[in-house]
Amino acid sequence: MTTVAVVDYGMGNLRSVAKAIEHVAPHAQVLVTADPAQVAQAARVVVPGQGAMPDCMRELNERGLRQAVIDAAANKPFLGICIGLQMLFEHSEEGDVPGLGVINGKVRRFPHEAMVSTDGSRLKVPHMGWNEVEQAEPHAMWNGIGNGSRFYFVHSYYVEPAQPDVIAGSTVYGIPFTSAVARDNIFAVQFHPEKSAESGLRLLGNFMSWNP
Template sequence: MSLVVIVDYGMGNLRSVAQALQHVKQDGQSIQISSDPATIDRADRVVLPGQGAMPDCMKALRESGLLRSVMDAAKAKPLFGVCVGEQMMLDRSEEGPADCLGLFPGEVIKFDPRLTIECGLKVPHMGWNRVKQCQKHPMWEGVADNAWFYFVHSYHANPQNPAHVAGETDYGVRFTCAIARDNIFATQFHPEKSADDGLQLYANFLRWKP
């Protein structure tokens, strides 16, 4: 039995993610939500969701005792970060400010307030937007370029290395909405709220062999 674990450190939309993964899982795969480090260590694949303010998320992850297990997973297993779970992958966030996991060089920055004044766009960015695929990646298999995904956020990733940018979205400015390297893939948008293309992304994760 292949074990897929959704990390429960108290700050994620866990049930929706679990339901999406259950919908697309393969025979022989078990989907679990867990706050137990040993279960995460045993997992074959790990999903790191997140919602809320970055300082609170990082504090909760540290205090949960799961930080080491997440960092170990990042070294060796397919790891999928979602929403704040994507932002946590970078070095630092302006929100707080707060130090993050440091798995990708770069920082998390807030949308420029001029978007509201000059473009009439609301922050938080909330709703459906197209995602431009910036690299050929197994996680995009079966997902059309410029497909629609659902967003809810005020901050976004700003990675230093262009090679780590897997997807971009235009919301008054073009920003990174998906990052990838080695065994890690992460998205600012919510696949579990993004209809068929979101389910396809989760299905790809369950098959991905980095």
């Protein structure tokens, strides 16, 4: 039986992520866990999250999960969601805090001056609601998901990778921004697949069968 660790560091709607994975992979063992040993033993690891980056990084450190997450990102199928994407990077403008440094680049706030829609009206931050994701190139995680499919977003900050070759998907909200990254065994998204209806469930299903 495949075991999936949903990393519990006290931030985010972990139960909805776990339920969505159980729905697409009914024979998997889904563990919502704050135990670094269980994260290390799991075949697959999901790091969800929502909230402020400084709080997330502090909780990850205080619960002893930092190294377990770094190790998982190095050696097994790894899915980051929302803050679980942002924490992979080197530094965040939110609270001026360092991330895990797994992927080179920064996390930036949407620039106020650029938050204008095509009709000239102001765009609100946080970016909240459904938006399209343009796929950068074919990837097993996109199987069965049409290019330009819509996913559900809630965020005020976005990732800016130092190397463009890790960009797996992009979205436009005032400015174009990276909404998915992929490198080796890592796939991470800014949107919430567990809240993204059929396309989100398909992505989670792809993750459960992905063998990088």
